[in-house]
Structure formats: C-alpha cells, structure tokens
Amino acid sequence: MAYIELKNVSKSYGTGKDRVEILSNINLKIEEGEFIAIVGFSGSGKTTLIKLIAGLEFPDEGEVLYKGEPVTGPSHERGLIFQNYSLLPWLTVRNNVGMAVKERFKSWAKDKLKKRVEDYVGMVGLSHAINKLPKALSGGMRQRVSVTRALSMSPDVILMDEPLSALDALTRGTLQDEILSIWNKDKKTALLITNDVDEGIYMADRIIPLRPGPNATLGPEFAVELQRPRVKTELNSNDTFKKLRNSITNYLIQIGEERSKGLSKEYNLPDIKPVLRTKVFQGTRV
Amino acid sequence: MKDKIINVLRFIGLGFFEPAVRLAAGEDPKKNLTALFQKVFFPIISIFLFFVLWNVGATKLYNVEKDYKIDTARETRGEAGVKEELARIESGESTVNSLPAPSAVWDAFKNLLKDHKEISAKKKAFTERVAKTNEKREAQGLDAITYTGRPSFVDQVKTSLWTVFCGFLLALVLAVPIGMLLGLSETLRSSMNWLIQIFKPVSPVVWFLLVYMIVKTLTLTYDGDVSFIISFIAVGLCAMWATLVNTTLGVSTVDNDYINVAKVLNLSVGQKVFKIVLPSAFPLIFTGLRITVSVAWMVLIAIELLSQSPGLGTFVWEEFQNGANDSNAKIIAAMFVIGIIGFMLDRIMFSIQKLVTFTDQ
Numbered sequence: 001m002a003y004i005e006l007k008n009v010s011k012s013y014g015t016g017k018d019r020v021e022i023l024s025n026i027n028l029k030i031e032e033g034e035f036i037a038i039v040g041f042s043g044s045g046k047t048t049l050i051k052l053i054a055g056l057e058f059p060d061e062g063e064v065l066y067k068g069e070p071v072t073g074p075s076h077e078r079g080l081i082f083q084n085y086s087l088l089p090w091l092t093v094r095n096n097v098g099m100a101v102k103e104r105f106k107s108w109a110k111d112k113l114k115k116r117v118e119d120y121v122g123m124v125g126l127s128h129a130i131n132k133l134p135k136a137l138s139g140g141m142r143q144r145v146s147v148t149r150a151l152s153m154s155p156d157v158i159l160m161d162e163p164l165s166a167l168d169a170l171t172r173g174t175l176q177d178e179i180l181s182i183w184n185k186d187k188k189t190a191l192l193i194t195n196d197v198d199e200g201i202y203m204a205d206r207i208i209p210l211r212p213g214p215n216a217t218l219g220p221e222f223a224v225e226l227q228r229p230r231v232k233t234e235l236n237s238n239d240t241f242k243k244l245r246n247s248i249t250n251y252l253i254q255i256g257e258e259r260s261k262g263l264s265k266e267y268n269l270p271d272i273k274p275v276l277r278t279k280v281f282q283g284t285r286v
Numbered sequence: 287m288k289d290k291i292i293n294v295l296r297f298i299g300l301g302f303f304e305p306a307v308r309l310a311a312g313e314d315p316k317k318n319l320t321a322l323f324q325k326v327f328f329p330i331i332s333i334f335l336f337f338v339l340w341n342v343g344a345t346k347l348y349n350v351e352k353d354y355k356i357d358t359a360r361e362t363r364g365e366a367g368v369k370e371e372l373a374r375i376e377s378g379e380s381t382v383n384s385l386p387a388p389s390a391v392w393d394a395f396k397n398l399l400k401d402h403k404e405i406s407a408k409k410k411a412f413t414e415r416v417a418k419t420n421e422k423r424e425a426q427g428l429d430a431i432t433y434t435g436r437p438s439f440v441d442q443v444k445t446s447l448w449t450v451f452c453g454f455l456l457a458l459v460l461a462v463p464i465g466m467l468l469g470l471s472e473t474l475r476s477s478m479n480w481l482i483q484i485f486k487p488v489s490p491v492v493w494f495l496l497v498y499m500i501v502k503t504l505t506l507t508y509d510g511d512v513s514f515i516i517s518f519i520a521v522g523l524c525a526m527w528a529t530l531v532n533t534t535l536g537v538s539t540v541d542n543d544y545i546n547v548a549k550v551l552n553l554s555v556g557q558k559v560f561k562i563v564l565p566s567a568f569p570l571i572f573t574g575l576r577i578t579v580s581v582a583w584m585v586l587i588a589i590e591l592l593s594q595s596p597g598l599g600t601f602v603w604e605e606f607q608n609g610a611n612d613s614n615a616k617i618i619a620a621m622f623v624i625g626i627i628g629f630m631l632d633r634i635m636f637s638i639q640k641l642v643t644f645t646d647q
Contacts, residue, residue: 056549074549090565090644099561103551133644153551228295 002029003189004157005055005260008062011048022048025216026062028208035183035190037200038218039248040210046193047083049096049210050161053191054080064156072140076104079155083162085146087134097121097149104153116194120152121145124178137166139172144178151182157189165195166187176203197248207252212259219255222248288313297640299633302326337388344387351384379610386615391622394615402438409433413425443623444560446590446597449514450582450631455519457578460522461529462571468530469537469567470559486527490585494592513595520589525582532574536567565644570641579635583628598624 006028012021022045030036040046051057052064055074064071066078074080085097098117105113121130124144134142143163148157160179164172180203183190194200200207201224209219226240235241288311295303305321308314313624352375359371374380386394412433420430437445468475507510541561548558590599602620605613 056546074552080546080550082543082546083435084543086547088544088562088565090568100551103553135644235557270555 002065003032004028004030004263005065005068006062007065009052009059009064010055010061011045011052015214023052023217025217026276028218030191031205032188032189033187034206035192035204036191037204037207038210039194039197039200039207039252040216041212041252042195043081044210044212045216046195046210047161049078050159050191050193051276054078055109056080056233061179076153077155078157078159079102079150079153081143081146081150081158081160081163085134085142087138087142089144093121093126093145094118094136096145097152101152102151111112111205113237116152118149120189124152125149126206127261129130132266138171138232139180140167140175143167143175145177147182155188157191158183159192162194172199175207179203180229197245197252201244202232202235203250209248209255219251283284297637301477302329323568335467340360341387341389344385348382348387351382355380355382358400374581377597381609381611383609383614384611386426386618388610390615391618394612395619395622397612398439398616398619402440405435405438406442408435439601439620442597442601443627445514445595446599448629449518449521449590449595449597450579452518452587453525453582456519456522457526457582458575461526461574461578462533465530465562465571465574466532466537466559466567467485467536470563472538475534475538482527482530486531490524490588491592493524494589496520497523498593511595512595517586517589517595517597520593521582521586524585524589528577529571529574532570532577533567536570536574537563559628569639569643572635572636572643576632576635576639579601579631580628583624583631587624596619 003021004212005027009026010021011023012019026049038046038049048057051067052059053065053071055071055078058064058071066075088099094117096121098113101113101116101120102108105116108116118127121127124147126141126144126148127193129137129141134145136277137145143166148164163179164175167175182188185230191201192203197207202276204224207222207224209222211217211219222244224244226235226238288307291307292301292304295301295307302325305318305325309318309322355375355640356368359367362372371380375382396589411436416431422432484592494516497516501516501519505515544562544566545558548562553561561586586597587602589595590597591603592599594600598620602617605616605620
C-alpha cells in the first residue's frame with residue numbers, strides 16, 4: 001500500500017461559466033521515505049495539488065488517501081512549508097515555532113516545550129535570532145523559520161510548496177542542503193513542488209512533471225538514479241545528470257509549446273491601409 | 287544618548303525635533319540645519335504669520351464695531367453723545383464685543399489660571415474648615431459636607447477629560463467585541479449592516495437627546511450626577527462607529543495565509559480567533575480607536591453644552607451667554623486649550639498604537 005495516493009483526482013474553482021478545472025485525472029503514488037519532486041510551469045496547479053494532499057482543499061472527484069485513509073483535513077502528520085513563509089508577523093521566531101510545538105505536544109511541560117523550540121531553531125542556525133520578529137529577518141532566514149516550524153511538529157510527511165523560489169541562488173543552495181540533511185536524518189517522506197529542474201534532480205528520487213493547466217495532469221515520471229549524497233559541483237559534469245536534465249527540460253518545452261499552440265487563435269485581420277491626406281513631418285505639414 | 291532621545295521623540299510622535307537633537311550632537315550640520323529649517327523654523331514662521339493675521343483682523347473688526355457705536359451715538363445724541371460713548375468704551379462700561387486680539391486671549395488665559403488658584407485656595411480652606419464637622423457627621427452616619435462653589439477652568443478641563451475617557455472606554459467595550467462578532471460572521475454582518483449605516487451618520491446632538499430620553503427614565507430615583515452619565519454615554523455612542531467599522535473590517539479580512547497556518551497547526555476556534563484573527567486585525571482596530579478618541583473629544587463640547595455637565599462645553603456656552611468684556615477672549619482661550627488637548631490625545635493614541643501593533647516590513 002502506498003503512503004500517499006491520489007486516485008483520479010480532479011479539482012476546479014468557480015461555478016457555471018466561470019468554472020475552471022485546474023487539475024484533472026491526477027494519479028500519484030508516493031512510498032514511505034521517498035523524496036518526490038513535482039516540476040511544472042507557474043500557474044499549472046502545483047499549489048492546488050499540494051493543498052489537496054495537505055487537506056486544505058478537497059477534490060471534486062477522486063480521492064486523496066493518506067496511509068490508505070481518505071484525507072479529511074489538515075493534520076500534524078503532514079507538515080506544510082508555504083511558498084511565502086506565512087510567518088505570523090506579530091510573533092517572534094520563538095513564538096512562531098513555539099505555537100506549533102505547543103499545539104503538537106499538548107501534554108508536555110513548559111521547559112520541555114522550550115527546549116524543543118530552541119533545539120529546532122538551533123538546527124537551522126537561527127539561535128541568535130530567536131527573539132526577533134520576522135520583519136527583522138532576511139527572506140532566507142524567514143524560510144528557515146518556516147521550515148523549522150513545520151519540522152518541529154515532527155510530521156511524517158513534509159510537503160513543500162516552492163519553498164525556495166523567492167530566494168537568491170546562494171541562499172537557495174544552502175537551504176537545499178539543509179532540507180536534504182534533515183530529510184536524510186529521519187528518512188521522512190517528502191514532496192517538493194518546484195519550478196527549477198536542477199533543484200528537483202539534486203534533491204529528489206523521482207521527478208514528475210505537471211502538464212500545465214487548466215486541466216493539468218501529471219506527465220511521465222523520471223527516476224533520478226544518482227548516488228546520494230550528491231555533490232552539486234560534481235553534478236554539472238555528471239553524464240546521468242546532464243542526460244536527465246536534458247530530457248526533462250525537453251519534455252517541459254514540448255508541452256509548453258503544445259499549450260501555446262492550443263491557446264493561440266487565428267485572427268482574421270481586415271485588409272486596410274492608412275489613408276494619408278497630407279504628409280506630416282515632426283508635427284508640421286510639409 | 288542622542289539615539290535614545292531621538293527614539294523617544296519618534297515614539298511620542300514628535301519626530302520633527304530630530305534634526306535639532308542631531309545638530310546639538312554636532313552631526314552633519316549642513317544636512318540637519320536644512321532639515322531643522324524645514325521641520326521647525328518654517329512651521330514657527332507660519333504660526334507667527336497666523337498670529338499677525340489674527341491681530342490685524344481682530345483690530346479691524348474691533349474698529350468696525352467701535353465706529354458703529356460712535357456713529358449711532360452721534361446720530362441719536364450729537365457730539366456730546368460721542369464723547370460720552372468714548373468714555374464709556376474706555377471705562378469698559380460699554381463693551382465692544384468682537385473677535386479678541388491674541389494679547390487679550392493670552393490675558394484671559396492667565397486670568398483663568400489665576401482664577402483657578404483662587405478657587406483652589408478657597409476649596410482647600412473650606413475642606414480644612416469642615417474637616418472636624420465632617421468627622422463628626424461621619425460618626426453619626428451622615429454624608430460629608432462638600433465644596434459646592436463654582437468650578438475653575440482647570441476643574442472643567444479635568445471633568446471634560448474624565449468624560450472623554452469614560453466615553454472612550456464605553457466605545458471600546460462596545461465596539462471591539464461587537465466588531466469582532468460582526469467580522470467573524472457574515473450573516474450577522476449583513477443583518478446589522480443597515481442599522482449601522484443608518485446610525486453612523488447621526489449627529490451628536492441627536493445622540494445626546496436619545497441618550498437623555500433613556501437615561502432620564504432609568505435614573506429617576508438616582509440623585510447623583512446624571513448630566514455626567516448622559517454626557518459620557520452620548521460621547522461613547524457618537525465616537526464608537528469608527529472602531530466598530532474598522533474592527534469588523536480587520537477581522538473579516540484576515541490574510542488567507544494566516545488562516546491556512548491556523549488550519550495546518552490544527553488550532554481550535556478560540557485559539558484561531560485570539561491568536562491569529564485578533565492580532566492580525568490589531569493595526570486596523572487601533573486606527574479605529576485613534577479616530578474614536580478624536581471624534582469623542584470633538585463631540586464632547588457640543589454634548590456637554592447640552593447636558594450642562596460642568597466641562598469645557600458648558601464653560602464655552604456660559605461665557606457666550608455671559609457677554610462680559612473678556613468673555614470672547616476666554617472662549618478663544620478655551621478653543622486653543624481644546625485644540626491642544628485634542629492634539630495630545632491623538633499623539634498618546636499614536637504612541638500606544640506603535641507600541642502594540644506589528645508592521646509587516
């Protein structure tokens with residue numbers, strides 16, 4: 001039995017004429033301990049997909065199964081890392097993480113909770129900023145807090161909705177490594193949504209392209225057969241990596257072209273020519 | 287030290303003195319001197335011009351009224367009448383009641399303070415005199431004798447501030463919880479919307495009359511200060527709308543991201559309201575409260591005037607009815623006191639708002 005399973009899932013927003021089907025006929029199986037990356041264009045329904053798995057949205061058709069049971073709402077077992085960090089701006093780092101820990105471990109004593117918060121903040125190297133408000137942190141630091149908030153609840157699955165897409169390349173690299181090392185330590189199941197093919201190959205076991213919506217469906221999956229731990233500097237000269245990147249990129253370009261073909265219409269333009277009564281040069285008649 | 291002073295100034299909303307502090311510390315004289323000119327010097331010039339204009343205008347109005355009196359005297363009683371009238375104006379027997387000049391207002395203000403000192407002294411003497419009697423009366427189970435003389439201007443300012451404070455508390459206690467309920471439930475919101483839209487623009491005077499009708503009946507057997515009760519309730523009801531509307535808006539438009547966080551963390555309904563919705567609505571609620579304080583202070587004068595509660599409104603109205611030589615000057619002095627207190631109240635609210643609300647950036 002798969003850990004997470006999506007069976008013929010369809011989801012649309014709006015009603016009547018404005019109804020837009022975002023996802024249609026999605027089938028996906030994720031096994032325990034796997035790291036899956038879903039790659040796709042922006043606006044293809046990636047966020048909707050992850051919201052369905054997290055339990056923030058529910059499918060119109062089909063079902064989302066978690067450990068064989070249908071998902072009925074958000075749960076501590078599936079930690080979600082948001083694209084825009086979603087830290088509460090009126091709480092310090094300590095309280096942002098603390099709120100999650102307190103909610104997860106209701107029976108714990110105060111100092112035990114406090115220690116856990118400090119441990120997890122320390123794990124992402126933010127001990128010095130623990131009493132700061134989010135506004136005093138950089139984008140990378142904020143996302144670290146967001147990551148550690150999700151992990152501090154010790155979820156079985158980490159769902160990541162383009163967590164690194166708003167960060168600069170260098171911060172992105174370090175955070176990728178941090179997430180990988182955390183994943184590696186506990187062997188959690190992870191689902192990463194990204195628009196960066198390199199990121200997907202570097203981090204995941206399997207890569208599944210999402211064909212762009214409306215009516216987005218999952219494309220054929222690409223298995224990443226690279227040894228872990230992967231070294232970024234060596235990847236660029238690795239033949240398997242290059243081949244894989246080329247084939248995924250080609251696939252994405254191909255479906256991108258298909259989409260733009262489907263979208264563009266032929267317009268019959270009227271065959272007219274402008275009638276020039278007088279010649280005008282720089283505002284004066286000549 | 288310098289940074290501390292600047293932070294305090296900024297916090298109490300007097301940030302425009304910042305260049306002066308920096309200049310005193312000898313920091314970047316050229317830049318700070320320009321800033322000082324812009325933020326302090328020019329405002330002072332404009333205030334000065336205002337006083338000059340006021341003085342010129344007041345003198346002109348005074349002359350218009352004086353000339354009219356003399357002309358009337360000439361027409362009815364001839365040249366002898368003119369002399370007589372001039373003497374009467376000189377002695378203050380015939381009042382030229384027009385816009386007072388700044389100096390007259392300043393004198394009136396000083397007189398008001400002097401008057402306050404005299405009344406305070408009288409009050410103190412009275413309290414000392416009746417102290418023994420009061421002890422006896424207390425032992426006999428009777429009420430103590432209290433000073434019942436005329437209140438001074440400062441006493442009236444205190445009464446007004448107390449009325450506004452009570453009115454503000456009433457507005458807070460009514461508007462914030464109701465606003466939260468309305469913000470949380472769309473059904474409640476749409477069912478109350480009509481009532482709110484109709485009551486919001488009602489004039490303070492009408493609110494006063496409405497409160498008067500109700501409170502008068504409810505306090506038939508109460509022999510305390512009913513005028514005060516009516517005043518503060520009317521002030522609260524007039525001023526609460528800004529807070530009510532802002533709280534409703536703040537609570538009903540919480541960022542969807544925060545709601546998602548609450549869902550993912552599996553917060554209970556109560557926790558969602560108090561840990562997510564309320565804090566995120568705080569900036570808007572406080573903006574509403576700040577408007578409420580301003581409105582409360584503004585409507586207070588009219589309401590006190592009607593209710594005869596012994597505050598600034600009553601003071602202004604009594605002086606107007608009085609029509610003594612310095613009545614107009616006293617009214618203008620009261621006007622400045624009202625304005626300055628209003629400004630200070632707004633600054634206080636501004637500081638509290640800064641203290642308790644978050645900014646995203």
